[in-house]
Amino acid sequence: xxxxxxxxxxNVVNQGLAELQYAAxxxxxxxxxxxxxxxxxxxxxxxxxxISSFYxxxxxxxxxxxxxxxxxxxxxxxxxxxxxxFRQDANSEAYKLLENQTYMLIIDAFRNSIGxxxxxxxSLWVQYDKRYDELGTARPFFGPLFMIYIIYAWWIFSSVFLxxxxxxxxxxxxx
Numbered sequence: 708x709x710x711x712x713x714x715x716x717x718n719v720v721n722q723g724l725a726e727l728q729y730a731a732x733x734x735x736x737x738x739x740x741x742x743x744x745x746x747x748x749x750x751x752x753x754x755x756x757x758i759s760s761f762y763x764x765x766x767x768x769x770x771x772x773x774x775x776x777x778x779x780x781x782x783x784x785x786x787x788x789x790x791x792x793f794r795q796d797a798n799s800e801a802y803k804l805l806e807n808q809t810y811m812l813i814i815d816a817f818r819n820s821i822g823x824x825x826x827x828x829x830s831l832w833v834q835y836d837k838r839y840d841e842l843g844t845a846r847p848f849f850g851p852l853f854m855i856y857i858i859y860a861w862w863i864f865s866s867v868f869l870x871x872x873x874x875x876x877x878x879x880x881x882x
Contacts (some may be wrong), residue, residue, distance in 0.1 A: 775877060782873075783820065786865045787813030793858050796828040819862075820869035827862045829855055 753759040790812040797811030805811050815825060835851040846852060 772877070775873075779820075779873060782869070783813055783816045786816040786861075786869075789861060790816070790827070790858070793854060793861065794829065794831045795858050796830050798825060798828075816865065816869070819866050820873065822870065824866065827858050829858050832858075 749758070749762050749765075753762045787809055791809045795812065797808055797815055802811045802814060805814075819825060832851040832854050836846070836855075839846050839850065
């Protein structure tokens with residue numbers, strides 16, 4: 708089956724920016740249309756007893772998960788913004804097209820929360836630490852090494868909080 712989106716993508720390589728924007732909007736609209744179609748299909752098939760019970764179960768799970776997801780997204784944003792305040796680096800190789808460091812850190816927090824554990828990176832603090840070595844001065848207590856310890860402490864706290872606590876809450880909500 709050939710979707711209209713496929714024909715646009717094959718022809719848009721040699722076109723201008725307006726056609727690329729058109730293709731992106733068409734992709735979003737096609738995805739939205741498919742999701743709404745699936746929703747309508749489930750509603751239509753709910754006339755059957757087994758599908759109706761499954762559909763009502765899905766509705767109940769989504770209603771119960773709504774408050775959880777709000778807090779989850781808020782906590783992911785707090786983790787990402789706090790990492791940005793601590794001047795932690797994001798995994799920029801994985802997100803080449805994203806230019807906002809905070810968005811990258813929020814995605815890193817999400818990846819850590821689902822078990823794709825990545826240790827934090829902190830190139831700015833390493834450069835500051837090398838600067839103390841170059842100058843031959845003693846490192847202050849609240850210097851770069853202190854911030855590296857803070858970054859790791861925050862990473863451990865957020866990983867434990869998201870992996871252990873939030874996953875157990877979601878398991879409790881679903882069951």
